[in-house]
Amino acid sequence: MFVHFKKPLAAVAVTCSLIIAGCGGSGSSESGTIDAADITWTQGVFEPSSKFDQQCQALNEKHWLRAWSHETYLWYDEITDRDPALTDGVLNYFALLKTQNTTDSGANKDNFHASLPTDEWQAQSQSGQSFGYGFKLKLISASAPRQGIISYTEPNSPAANLNLSRGLEVVEVDGVDFVNASTQAEVDVLNAGLFPSESGKVTSFVFKDINTSEIREVTMTAQTITGQAVSNIKTFANGEVGYFQFNRHNAVAEKPLYDAFNSLAASNVKDLIIDMRYNPGGYLLMASQVAYMVAGGNNTSGKIFERTIFNDQHPTYNPVTGDRLEPVYFTDEFLGFAENPAISPGTPLPSLNLERVFVLTTGNTCSASEAVINGLRGADIEVIQIGETTCGKPYGYYPTDNCDTTYFSIQFTGVNNKEFGEYADGFAPQNSNDSEFQPVMIPGCAVADDFTHQLGDESEAMLSTALSYRETGRCPAATSTISEQGFAPAIFTDTPKVLDTRTSTLLQQSKILEQ
DSSP, rough: OOOOOOOOOOHHHHBBBTTTOOOOSSSOOOOOOOOGGGGOOOOTTOOOOOTTTTOOOOEEEEHHHHHHHHHHHHTGGOOOOOGGGSSSHHHHHHHHHSSOOTTTTTBBSSSOOOEEHHHHEEEEEEEEEEEESSSEEEEEEEESSEEEEEEETTSSSSSHHOOOOEEEEEEETTEETTOOOHHHHHHHHHHHSSSSSSSEEEEEEEETTTOOEEEEEEEEEEEEEEOOSSEEEETTTTTEEEEEEEEOBGGGGHHHHEEEEEEEEHHOOOOEEEEEEOOOOEEEHHHHHHHHHHHOOHHTTOOOEEEEOOOOSSSSSOOOSSSSSOOOOOOOOOOOOOOOSSTTTTTTTOOOOOOOEEEEEOTTTTTHHHHHHHHHHHOOOEEEEEOOOOOOOOOOEEOEEEEEEEEEEOEEEEEESSSSOTTTTTTTEEOOOOOOOOOEEEEEEEOOOTTTSSTOOSSSSSHHHHHHHHHOOOOOSSOOOOTTTTSSSGOOOOOOOOOOHHHHHTSSSSEEOOO
């Protein structure tokens, strides 16, 4: 089944779009730069964003942002219209072009408003690159007394080369007590060390093994890290149950996903466990591919994976592409997200033809990962959730370049084949005791992340519970907890906090479409 997709994403990411972006850098358009003296602002009156597109003087850029946000932002009518000339800085003005409203449960409606230099965004989205040491930190508590534990490490990274692994708890960073630091200056040191924003940052760490209490002192230099999107492909229960860890919906994930499902299809697995506990999102079309490879053609034929909904100014046409709105169907072919894809676009995808799937989740399971859950449920595929409440992000955007900066502003929400898409407080297993918000409850078991075992270990709590539930249909006592780096950080009020606020991290938590 063909999904609305005009050309390979790899090409889109590096070429101009006549609708949403020029090629940037020159500071002028075909019609010439508009002089600042000729630009006026009248509250509530908006000129077309195309008038200011790629005109790289600060005031022109701010007027482009104002007009573009009014045209495409999902909650455009909740933006306070301000004179761009009265705000210093293009990015400072962009920060104001978002809703300040909250959801019914009191959570911020928009936590995903961001920008990046365009070259940095291309590196992140195309090759999975980011800055760091190669370990993923799970923040159980971001305020004192803090707890942060390594959840996994990337292969061939500084952390992996030092044999750091899941289950190491942070004790100190550059001589500052991670657990008890109380001043903002101390926490600034912690944040700078744990979440470097560029290569070359040298940081000393003290870790404690939560199983043995062994202390590890190491020094690492931050570098560009290429994350592994798919790993730990294996089977359990005498080959009847397939499993793999799926960490991100980025361009380089497509081929490993294709290989993983081919391998599991060849093994004739009867059930599947997808470990998305640390998958923050990415390409919506890749989510539709994953869902198709789970369910197959007979279960998804003629069914919508997700119907995207833009603001009420655009009921018929996509405001970004200009095309008539068409739903995203379950995608049954290789699309070629990455540059020079190893498989020809159009190659049929494998499928397991399953009528149920188990997903392992935490508060870091976000956006496109949640779309997999919602899309499959809309097609009457049983989704059994094992783990913690997901992050709650049914929204997405088209990354949009202007003057060598790529902007990310919520532009659409989505609903599945049953017209359901309201999960702003996440999905939660049916016996979850996380009551602060209002998640959508689905079948499964609430289980806290288990750092005493490695991912993919049959004894690890979430995986063990999934295998047991498959046999008995029963859950152990609920142990799920909400962590600050995942679902609903606003429920924690103590300050100062240790949190990864890097734009590159924030942008992983989204459904992304490309023109």
